[in-house]
Amino acid sequence: TVALLEKIDPPPDGLIVATPGNPTGTMLHPDEFAAITDWCxxxxxxxxxxxxxxxxxxGIPISTAVRVPGAVVINSFSKYFSMTGWRVGWMVVPEILVRPIERLQQNxxxxxxxxxxxxxxxxxxxxAEMEAIKHGYxxxxRILIEGLP
Structure with missing residues (x-):
């Protein structure tokens, strides 16, 4: 939360946010995500x-940081596309980070x-197949949420 971030002095150089998160699938509400991105x-x-x-x-609309100035967005085919282990993904990065990331990746x-x-x-x-798999998830x-209490 922004309240927690404001307690960090000095602010960190970077912040990693995973939403939805693994393994629970919990998500930041879009308003909270926007507040965090604005704070950054x-x-x-x-x-x-x-x-x-x-x-x-x-149940909650998805948020993305793709329009946040300076943000690094990481995604892959692993989860939604059920291609775990194939190691196919992408990053959206600011222009200043393209070459450093290329040098890292090529090694x-x-x-x-x-x-x-x-x-x-x-x-x-x-x-259609992805949505069927998502329905199974x-x-x-639902079974987990009902059974845990």
Whole structure:
């Protein structure tokens, strides 16, 4: 929350926010997410938004940091597209970070295998299948929420 962030003195250089979060799927309300992103911009704090679980949300509209000045947005095909382990993803970064991230990435891997790239592209045509899987997750979530108390 912004109230918690305001207690940190001096402010951190960066803040990582994962919403929806793993493993519970809990999300920041869009108003709270907006307040946090506004606080980051006002205090010169680099926001890193882990949006890998986007698409797997229920009841609260999803928020993204893609329009936040200076934000780093991380996403992948792992969760919503059910391609865990394929290691296909993307980042949206400010221009100033493109080259440093390229240098880092090129030392971690050459590229995503061709087969994985083809499968990721085809995943965009699988909306009906993805929604069916999401419905199954929703049912599992309901059972967990009802059973935990």
């Amino acid at each position: 911009v006002a205090n010169g704090v680099r926001l890193i938004s882990d949006e890998i679980y986007h698409g797997l949300h229920w 971690l891997s050459i590229s995503v295998p061709s087969l994985s790239q083809i499968a990721a592209e085809a995943a965009f045509d699988g909306a 929703q049912e599992n979530r």
